[in-house]
Amino acid sequence: MTLKQLANELGVSVSTVSKSLNNSSEISHETRLRVQAFAKFYNYRPNNIALSLKNKKTKTIGMIIPEVVHHFFAMVVQGVEQVAMDRGYNVLISLSNESFEKEVINMETFADSQIGGFIISLSKETLKRQDYHHIHQTIDQGMPVVLFDRTVPEINCDQVVVNDEQGAMLATQHLLEQGRKNVLLVTTEDYISVGRLRTQGYVKALRNAGIPLDNSLIIKTEDSKRSDIILPALEEELKSALKNNPEIDAIFTVNEIYAAAAMRVIRAFGLQIPKDIAVICFTDGVISKYASPPLSTVNQHGTQIGIEAANMLIDRIEQKEISTDAITKIIACEIVRRDST
Amino acid sequence: MTLKQLANELGVSVSTVSKSLNNSSEISHETRLRVQAFAKFYNYRPNNIALSLKNKKTKTIGMIIPEVVHHFFAMVVQGVEQVAMDRGYNVLISLSNESFEKEVINMETFADSQIGGFIISLSKETLKRQDYHHIHQTIDQGMPVVLFDRTVPEINCDQVVVNDEQGAMLATQHLLEQGRKNVLLVTTEDYISVGRLRTQGYVKALRNAGIPLDNSLIIKTEDSKRSDIILPALEEELKSALKNNPEIDAIFTVNEIYAAAAMRVIRAFGLQIPKDIAVICFTDGVISKYASPPLSTVNQHGTQIGIEAANMLIDRIEQKEISTDAITKIIACEIVRRDST
DNA sequence: TTGAAAGCGCTAACAC
DNA sequence: GTGTTAGCGCTTTCAA
Numbered sequence: 001m002t003l004k005q006l007a008n009e010l011g012v013s014v015s016t017v018s019k020s021l022n023n024s025s026e027i028s029h030e031t032r033l034r035v036q037a038f039a040k041f042y043n044y045r046p047n048n049i050a051l052s053l054k055n056k057k058t059k060t061i062g063m064i065i066p067e068v069v070h071h072f073f074a075m076v077v078q079g080v081e082q083v084a085m086d087r088g089y090n091v092l093i094s095l096s097n098e099s100f101e102k103e104v105i106n107m108e109t110f111a112d113s114q115i116g117g118f119i120i121s122l123s124k125e126t127l128k129r130q131d132y133h134h135i136h137q138t139i140d141q142g143m144p145v146v147l148f149d150r151t152v153p154e155i156n157c158d159q160v161v162v163n164d165e166q167g168a169m170l171a172t173q174h175l176l177e178q179g180r181k182n183v184l185l186v187t188t189e190d191y192i193s194v195g196r197l198r199t200q201g202y203v204k205a206l207r208n209a210g211i212p213l214d215n216s217l218i219i220k221t222e223d224s225k226r227s228d229i230i231l232p233a234l235e236e237e238l239k240s241a242l243k244n245n246p247e248i249d250a251i252f253t254v255n256e257i258y259a260a261a262a263m264r265v266i267r268a269f270g271l272q273i274p275k276d277i278a279v280i281c282f283t284d285g286v287i288s289k290y291a292s293p294p295l296s297t298v299n300q301h302g303t304q305i306g307i308e309a310a311n312m313l314i315d316r317i318e319q320k321e322i323s324t325d326a327i328t329k330i331i332a333c334e335i336v337r338r339d340s341t
Numbered sequence: 342m343t344l345k346q347l348a349n350e351l352g353v354s355v356s357t358v359s360k361s362l363n364n365s366s367e368i369s370h371e372t373r374l375r376v377q378a379f380a381k382f383y384n385y386r387p388n389n390i391a392l393s394l395k396n397k398k399t400k401t402i403g404m405i406i407p408e409v410v411h412h413f414f415a416m417v418v419q420g421v422e423q424v425a426m427d428r429g430y431n432v433l434i435s436l437s438n439e440s441f442e443k444e445v446i447n448m449e450t451f452a453d454s455q456i457g458g459f460i461i462s463l464s465k466e467t468l469k470r471q472d473y474h475h476i477h478q479t480i481d482q483g484m485p486v487v488l489f490d491r492t493v494p495e496i497n498c499d500q501v502v503v504n505d506e507q508g509a510m511l512a513t514q515h516l517l518e519q520g521r522k523n524v525l526l527v528t529t530e531d532y533i534s535v536g537r538l539r540t541q542g543y544v545k546a547l548r549n550a551g552i553p554l555d556n557s558l559i560i561k562t563e564d565s566k567r568s569d570i571i572l573p574a575l576e577e578e579l580k581s582a583l584k585n586n587p588e589i590d591a592i593f594t595v596n597e598i599y600a601a602a603a604m605r606v607i608r609a610f611g612l613q614i615p616k617d618i619a620v621i622c623f624t625d626g627v628i629s630k631y632a633s634p635p636l637s638t639v640n641q642h643g644t645q646i647g648i649e650a651a652n653m654l655i656d657r658i659e660q661k662e663i664s665t666d667a668i669t670k671i672i673a674c675e676i677v678r679r680d681s682t
Numbered sequence: 683t684t685g686a687a688a689g690c691g692c693t694a695a696c697a698c
Numbered sequence: 699g700t701g702t703t704a705g706c707g708c709t710t711t712c713a714a
Contacts, residue, residue, distance in 0.1 A: 002707055013685045018709060028683055045453050049399065050707035052390045053690050060433075068418050071627075074410040081409075081436050090450070092401075093434045095422050109431070112386050260631035267633060286412075287631045290601035292608060343691055354701045359693060369699055391691035394706050 001044040010038055021046075052114070060090045061313060062110035064120045066098045066150070071256075071285030072302045073121065076148065079306020080119060087314050089116070100125040104134045116317045117144035119309050122151065124223065128191050144316035146309045149300075150193065158316065159328045160309045164194045164282075167298040167333030168201025169208075171252050171280045174296070174335050176209050180250035180278055184241055186234070186258045188223040195223070198254045198282065216245060221258065231261050238265040250278040250341075256287040259295055278341040293339035301331050342385040351379055362387075393455070401431045402654060403451035405461045407439045407491070412597075412626030413643045414462065417489065420647020421460055428655050430457070441466040445475045457658045458485035460650050463492065465564060469532050485657035487650045490641075491534065499657065500669045501650045505535045505623075508639040508674030509542025510549075512593050512621045515637070515676050517550050521591035521619055525582055527575070527599045529564040536564070539595045539623065557586060562599065572602050579606040591619040591682075597628040600636055619682040634680035642672050 003021075007014045012031065019027045020035035021044075027035075052058040061084055065073045077093065084091045092110060096103035103123045110118065118138065126132070132155055139145050139157055148160040175183050185202045188195030199218070206213055219237050224230050238261065242248055251266075253259040259281035266277050273279055273293055280296045281288060288295035308329050344362075348355045353372065360368045361376035362385075368376075393399040402425055406414045418434065425432045433451060437444035444464045451459065459479065467473070473496055480486050480498055489501040516524050526543045529536030540559070547554055560578050565571050579602065583589055592607075594600040600622035607618050614620055614634055621637045622629060629636035649670050 003709095004707075014708085015686075015710080016684055018707095019684090022709085026683065031683080045449075047394075047707050048453050048455050049390055049393045050690090051709085053388075053394050053692095053706090054708050054710095056690070058390065068409065068422075069412065069415040071410065074415055077409050077434070078436060081434065085435070085447075085450075090433050090455075091435070092431050093418070093422065094426070094432070095419065106426075109426075112389050114389050114431075256627075257631065260633075264633055286597075286626075286628050290598065290628045291632065292601075292605055344693095345691075355691090356693080356702075357700055359691095360700090363693085367699065372699080388691050391706090392693085394690090394708095395692050395694095397706070 001039075001042045002047065006035070006039055006042065006044060009042075010035060057317075058114050058116055059088055060092055060115055061310065062092045062094065062107075062115040062118045064094050064096055064103060064106050064110070064118065066096050066121060066123050068093070068095060071287075072149070072283055072300060075302025076121075076306035076309070079303035079308075080310040081306075082303075083307050083310040083314070087310075089310075089314060096123040096126075098123045098125055100129055100131065107134050107138060111138060111141075111143065115143070117146070117313045119146050119148065119313055121149045122147070124150075124192065127152070127193065144313055146313045146316070148305055148309045152193065157326050158312045159326070160305050160312065161328065161330055162194075162300045162305065163330050163332050164197035165201040165204065167282065167300070168198040168252075168254075169205040170201075170333060170335050171282070171298050172202045172205035173209070174337075174341060175250040175252060175278055175280060176205065176211075178250075178274075178278060178341055181211070182214075182217065182245065182247045183250045183252055184238075184245070184248045185218045186238070186251065186253040186262065187218065187220055188254060189220055192223055195220075195254055202252060216241070217248070227257065231257070234258065234261050235265050238262055239268070242266075242269055248277065250280075253279075253281040256281055256283045256285050256295075256297075260287055260291070263291065263295075274340050280335075280341050284336050288336075288338070291340075296338045296341040297336045299334045299336050301334070305331055342380075342383045343388065344385075347376070347380055347383065347385060350383075351376060398457055398658070399455050400429055401433055401456055402651065403433045403435065403448075403456040403459045405435050405437055405444060405447050405451070405459065407437050407462060407464050409434070409436055412628075413490070413624055413641060416643025417462070417647035417650070420644040420649075421651040422647075423644075424648050424651040424655070428651075430651075430655060437464040437467075439464045439466055441470055441472065448475050448479060452479060452482075452484065456484070458487070458654045460487050460489065460654055462490045463488070465491075465533065468493070468534065485654055487654045487657070489646055489650045493534065498667050499650075499653045500667070501646050501653065502669065502671055503535075503641045503646065504671050504673050505538035506542035506545065508623065508641070509539040509593070509595075510546040511542075511674060511676050512623070512639050513543050513546035514550070515678075515682060516591040516593060516619055516621060517546065517552075519591075519615075519619060519682055522552070523555075523558065523586065523588045524591045524593055525579075525586070525589045526559045527579070527592065527594040527603065528559065528561055529595060530561055533564055536561075536595055543593065557582070558589070568598060572598070575599065575602050576606050579603055580609070583607075583610055589618065591621075594620075594622040597622050597624045597626050597636075597638075601628055601632070604632065604636075615681050621676075621682050625677050629677075629679070632681075637679045637682040638677045640675045640677050642675070646672055 020032045094106040145157045190196040282298045284297040284299035288297045361373045435447040486498045531537040592603045623639045625638040625640035629638045
């Protein structure tokens, strides 16, 4: 069913039908109702493609994330989809798979029209290279972009980030409050902004508590998808750490996987959680929830981040006035207390 | 940059430019190259919306799944995205959140043009109601649909399913081969096709081994998103099962969450895994992988399913001949052996 | 109050 | 070998 067909059936012009359906006051109440009734009867639905072509914009959000088989990112997707749906937008998803090249290609693909704006979390490779030309380029073309989680401050666009530093402080403080004295930190190399910030939070919490920093209590893991390689390596590091520092009574890891590795090592040492060693980690996902004992975590509110990001983007897409300044929303973390601490 | 602008710059007509860029043999080699060089120089990219309007079809796949914060579905999304990308398609994602109504609305939204075909996994509510009018309607309109995982045979369209029965047989056999005699099954109510099929597989495996079916060894859980309610209930059931049947020496669950519950109960009884009770479950996700001990699982090859589904759909979208018969692809399951069995 | 016509960017049948 | 034109479905200006 098209406007034309409706017009023919009704014996009026296309423009009359169009205006009627858009409730234009130009059209008499009478014909307006007649047309609307007719349209409803024939189950007329406007062709969004034609609309997009006409309006030179689409109600579609392009979302580019490193991976989707990942609790946090999946939560964000869920949040984005939820508000997109509510506000009449669609969500186009594309995975960079942590590759810079794929990220660039995906952006170009999306930019070939059909997208109203982007919601992006940068790939690890992009962060490592510090090459953001594709993002800058998109923004320069006037396309709204919202960055979340894996962001960099030098890109001038709206951002939604978790307060990683605060979350790490919270986690460390939580351990200290339980009377733990020697907290082992398992984190990533510093080029991952979230890893760096979490390390900072840990350091700050110790400083606030007047505890001197002991670098032998920080393990920085090379972050990689090859978990079959890095995890055994990490477990070795953990083992020697526990051996060299028998006074370690708590472990704080920047993700669930590292926490799972820590638990395995703790158990291999015949130690008990939380009696001998308490464990807490970033990401309140299924691994923590269903571990035994269930792990205390730092919840990053992924869904909330998705909601905020989508709302910011759509606001930006629909806003009439030209570019107000970029906004950075910081989402606070929260400790989820379970049995491991 | 549009064709028109290019044409003006070059001093030729729009159609010449169009044909040149499409490598039409109508155009002389010379102008063709000139136009192409020019287009490249100006970084011309065709407007996909205009193309879609013209061709009355888009290179977009609409994917509707119950949830994305779920290992299996996320794997499928990954597979779909991968082949979509390779074959020049985009993936529009929408979540039914296990709601019939949302599923219907999502389909209608997508059907408002812009979609070339659907990849769908039915919501639990839809399966419960057995109301598939929205799917039938879409198919009747000539829109290609591929159903995966949560499917029903009465819908006449391409389907990709896991061989749930075979997977369950494999798992049960695996336990029996380890010398286990009394395998407790934790499954869902029968209206969930996958739950029913897995139950069947369990029953068959027992029959093949000449072991009489003991209905007190089957727990059927009401499947619901309210895991805070059903899990404690399930744990109670598990406890009484273990109490009433102390000879239980293995547990097979149809998902990871139930397995996590089982592990908790086993531990509460002071029993050891796998020494006293072996555990195996469907879904080779992170819960199993990072549990201690790591769980043996039935791998459903989610990514593979996504790949197959996307390829089938795109083949269908691009196929010239009119409807060959619907194909059902059955993906075999595979046991992933870990320390719990 | 209604309708004719142009145009969004592109392709393709047809004319030159 | 190249150009003109109509048309995909819609909105919107302008004319009636």
